[in-house]
Amino acid sequence: MAAAADEETGKDTGGATGEAAGADTGGAPTGEGSPTGTSAGNRSAALASFLKRSVDPDPDARPSWSRLAVASAVAGLIGPLWPVGLPAGIVALVRIRRSKRGGLAFAVAGIVLNSVWAAMFFVADTGRSDRDHVRTVSGYDLRAGDCFGRTPSEARLLPEVLAVPCGQTHHGEVVGLADLGDAVAGNRADWAKKAEADCSALLRGYLAAGQDLPVTAGIDFLLPRGNSVVVRTQTGVVCAVVDDGPGWTRSLHESGAAAGSAG
Numbered sequence: 001m002a003a004a005a006d007e008e009t010g011k012d013t014g015g016a017t018g019e020a021a022g023a024d025t026g027g028a029p030t031g032e033g034s035p036t037g038t039s040a041g042n043r044s045a046a047l048a049s050f051l052k053r054s055v056d057p058d059p060d061a062r063p064s065w066s067r068l069a070v071a072s073a074v075a076g077l078i079g080p081l082w083p084v085g086l087p088a089g090i091v092a093l094v095r096i097r098r099s100k101r102g103g104l105a106f107a108v109a110g111i112v113l114n115s116v117w118a119a120m121f122f123v124a125d126t127g128r129s130d131r132d133h134v135r136t137v138s139g140y141d142l143r144a145g146d147c148f149g150r151t152p153s154e155a156r157l158l159p160e161v162l163a164v165p166c167g168q169t170h171h172g173e174v175v176g177l178a179d180l181g182d183a184v185a186g187n188r189a190d191w192a193k194k195a196e197a198d199c200s201a202l203l204r205g206y207l208a209a210g211q212d213l214p215v216t217a218g219i220d221f222l223l224p225r226g227n228s229v230v231v232r233t234q235t236g237v238v239c240a241v242v243d244d245g246p247g248w249t250r251s252l253h254e255s256g257a258a259a260g261s262a263g
Contacts, residue, residue: 068092069103069110076113082121086114137163139222142238144206145253148172155242157220171247172220176202178237180224185232188223195221199239206241208254216245 069092075085089110096104134150139161142148148161149171157172164170178198183190199221207213220242224234241252 064101066092066096066101066103066107069096069107072110072114073106074110076110076117079117082114082117085110086118089114134162134164136160139238140225140236142174142240144174144176145251146174147251148174148240149242149247152244152247155220155244155247157222157238157240157242159222159225166251167249169247169249171244172240172242173252174238174240175199175206175252176239178202178221178239180235180237184224184227184235191223191237192221195223195237195239198237202239203241207252211252211254213241213252214243214245214248217241217243 068088072085072089072092075081075088078085089107092103092107093111095101096107137148137160139148139157139159142157142161142163145166146163147166147168147170148157148163149155150162150164150169152171154162155171157174161172166173176199178195180191180194183194196219199219203219218241220240222238222240224236226234
């Protein structure tokens with residue numbers, strides 16, 4: 001009787017303990033049906049949905065406008081901004097065709113308007129020479145045939161002169177460029193002597209046949225700059241004929257240059 005009771009007690013205790021252990025460890029269901037699996041699946045689905053929306057835009061959504069195209073059109077209306085507006089319109093047109101964005105009309109209008117401004121600029125620029133208008137220039141930048149000095153007081157070849165069209169009355173005209181050569185090794189008196197001799201020779205070859213100089217005209221020259229006592233590498237000299245009297249019109253290189261007014 002006692003053995004039977006102990007056996008029954010063991011069954012009850014062992015069975016309860018086994019069931020409890022099974023419930024704590026392997027008894028709980030796992031996998032897709034568990035709360036952990038469901039949460040991970042929801043996050044994966046949400047991420048996939050987000051990526052799909054990013055890659056595949058809504059076909060019903062209206063495409064945005066190209067700001068570059070609008071800027072190009074505005075630049076075309078202003079005019080002087082064509083160096084910016086023209087390339088902006090071209091870039092905008094290429095992008096619009098690739099992305100199907102709005103603003104095609106603005107891009108085309110910007111290209112057309114800015115192209116017109118560019119054409120007008122180049123036509124005006126190429127149709128006018130620097131010698132066709134009065135301007136202040138460096139005397140070292142003058143070349144044969146350049147005229148300068150509107151008044152007798154400006155009949156000097158200086159580092160900065162007022163260049164004028166040769167068709168107007170002028171009091172100075174460049175006849176050529178000379179080279180000091182070995183004389184650059186001497187002092188400034190040697191430079192002046194060499195320059196005067198070379199400039200006189202250039203003047204004789206520059207004057208048109210039968211062209212006479214005013215009695216008040218003479219030779220002037222601009223000695224090189226940048227030389228030091230130690231380093232003397234600049235040897236170029238600008239040679240000109242100047243007149244502090246009435247001056248003349250037309251180039252002395254052309255026949256028929258007439259005396260101007262004594263300004």
